[in-house]
Amino acid sequence: MADITNGKPQEAMTQRKGLSDRQKDIIQKFAALGSLVILAAVFAVTSSAFLTVNNGMTIALQVTSIALLGIGATYVIITGGIDLSVGSVLALAGVVAALAVKDYGTPIWLGMLIGILTGSACGVINGFVITRLKLPPFIATLGMMLIARGVALQITGARAVSGLGEAFGVLGNGSLLRIESIDDQGFPVVTFPGIPYPVVLMIVIAVAAGFLLNRTVLGRHIYAIGSNADAARLSGVNVTRVTAFTYIVSGTLAGLTGCVLMSRLVTAQPNEGVAYELDAIASAVIGGTSLIGGVGTISGTFIGAFVIGILRNGLNMNGVSAFIQQIIIGLVILVTVWIDQIRNRR
Amino acid sequence: MGGVQLAAGEPEPARLLLRLEGVAKEFPGVKALQGVSFDLRAGEVHAVCGENGAGKSTLMKIISGVYQRDAGEIVYKGETVHFTSTHQSEAAGIAIIHQELNLVPHLTVAENIYLAREPRRGFLVDRRRLYADSRRCLDRLGVDIDPHAQVRTLSVAQCQMVEIAKALSLDASVLIMDEPTSSLTEQEARLLFRVIRDLKAAGTGIVYISHRLDEMAEIVDRVTILRDGRYISTDDFSAITVDDIVARMVGRPLEEKFPAPTRQPGSEVLFSVSGLTRRGVFSDINFEIRRGEILGFAGLMGAGRTEVARAIFGADPFDSGTIALNGQTIAITDPRSAIEAGIAYLSEDRKGQGLAVKMPVDANLTLANMDAVANSAGIIDRQRHRASSQHYVDLLSIKTPSLSQPVRLLSGGNQQKIIIGKWLFREPKIMFFDEPTRGIDVGAKFAIYQIMDALAARGIGIVLISSELPEILGLSDRVAVFHEGRITATLSTRETSQEDIMLYASGRSRHGE
Incomplete structure (x- = not known):
């Protein structure tokens, strides 16, 4: 009875079918990574300033917002949903954090926490509207996108909130392991630029998010819902709660991204983050996440975010206009998804 | 149809509609069909039997032009044909009723029956004719389905009937039925058999695929058996017993x-x-x-x-x-x-409600009992996860190349065993x-x-x-x-x-x- 499943027949079947799915998965990962390396190599040749520690940190810093939002997008998209509200939510969260500090005098950490929780609250509302009122995710988060942006503009009178003090900028501009000394005239001399806090945050969160998705019951349930929500429910998965959870993650990460971005500028802009949701979705999609649900990885999204970030940075350095950049990134999305579809066709 | 009647008493030689000779088809790494021969006469029901994976569906898809053969010959009404799409085969008079339903839920019954073949008046759809013609097709089947009803409001059995009506509307000379009764009750199946007899009398050749061997006695004239993509035999149905058929299908006697x-x-x-x-x-x-x-x-x-x-x-x-x-x-x-x-419930709709088809075998086996393979913090213990899944794969003899195989690539029987395993793990x-x-x-x-x-x-x-x-x-x-x-x-x-x-x-x- 048992011999069917182990030993020789197993090998034979694998060979007959050609590559196993695991092998394919690895190839896919290398393909994405490989294109990333090729991109970097090309830019390193065309621009001397590209391959430097400083530029590397710049890219990593620029990628943080796409990557953080992309992680949230990956969670939501794996369940078969979509979150269009993150660009607006990050603006609202940043503005709320800034106003809390400026107008109500809260300590900066508390102000930022309030900002992040504002993002979570938006996620809770999205989750409620989608799982309880049963609106399609596209509509629910489209509504939230308009509402959050409107609130951000209303409470600031559409003006930037500035004069937040230097300490507000630490999260966005400080770095870990920075080595510097002060010279005679009082200017800092940088020996090692350090790893920017946002980059540290991004890495920690990506690792944690990947762990949750791959190694926990909750992560397994997220995949199950995207693969087949009915089967998941009939297997005892709490579909409502798990689905709502993914929107809360997305909202919270949007809130965090908002605080990081505003901190970097030391100014809160109610108009910040327009169309960021599309970058987030693009990074997930380039990384192999399927919009139908059930498929996607954090590592893939991470690579996707870097593909977008390096393309932007490298093209900038080569003096390619922002419009041409858009065209190229658009083409990259089409080509990667097309390749993905071919790969999955049988 | 039916041809010119010869003088009474002299039996009309059955006209050959379709003949396949030495048909072969290979997919990357799999020989789906090799050297398969088959012929279909006008006015007969010819059953094709075989286990899942024996090549029945592949053969039908080659006849209807979904796949192209790698070798062999197909002669239809005396001419060698190479269909490259179902559109071509339909135009030539070969219709197929698919096992999986291909209906558009938000269109009406009539719109589905005539999808992409709508009767027109200039640029517009001739709605009156659309509904009148559909009504005629449904009446011919003897089923009480409103042509104006949206397909999503119908039961699975009714959808099957609509699918059959759609094939009838083509006035095909060859009709391929792939598991037409799988979701019909006995009564509804009886209705279908009546229609099949009418079609036979009108000279239509019917290729009939079904797992329900018992019901075949009522309508089937000849039976061809396939096993592992190879041709085994063709017999008059009256000259063979159901037990023989099963024995040849599985390649061993089944007591x-x-x-x-x-x-x-x-x-x-x-x-x-x-x-x-x-x-x-x-x-x-x-x-x-x-x-x-x-x-x-x-x-x-x-x-x-x-x-x-x-x-x-x-x-x-x-x-x-x-x-x-x-x-x-x-x-x-x-x-x-x-x-x-x-309590455990194994749904009648395996793919729709039972399995997360994109997920691997082990993830499906443990889906209903994740707590048993995780610690209190909800972190999966991969060793326990693997061991538990392997246990049920062995216990139920689930044939899979590995635990990480997505279940959509397994056969129906193995998928059902995975659902059973999923529930057994909960010890219901x-x-x-x-x-x-x-x-x-x-x-x-x-x-x-x-x-x-x-x-x-x-x-x-x-x-x-x-x-x-x-x-x-x-x-x-x-x-x-x-x-x-x-x-x-x-x-x-x-x-x-x-x-x-x-x-x-x-x-x-x-x-x-």
């Missing part, structure tokens, strides 16, 4: 269709349902299951069997009634509470099997019957919902017969017959009440 029961139902009541009612769907449902007993749910499609099971499982709500396990009333609000109480006390062998080949069916019997022998109470009466009679200890949302009789299987059950299922009783 019994049902395993001899090893279970011994106890006398104590394990599970009882009383007064279960959902307004407009079912009412006053009462039944008991004893320890180690298999209770059959018989009835026509739509009699409320699945609905009752789903309500007990918490998948659908109910208005009143009590459910008790081991004499204690249990409150069921959703599938989770039912699962925790020890009561299991509902809803059409557990639908679309599953003979060998795998037997294995599933064996598993059900073995589970009952372990003391699990089992409910078997099946539209195949022989299955109910062959497997259950008692039968509850449903009619229009009520249980009209509960019979001891040993003392009843197919006729008795049909009588109660149609709402009449022996004493003419």
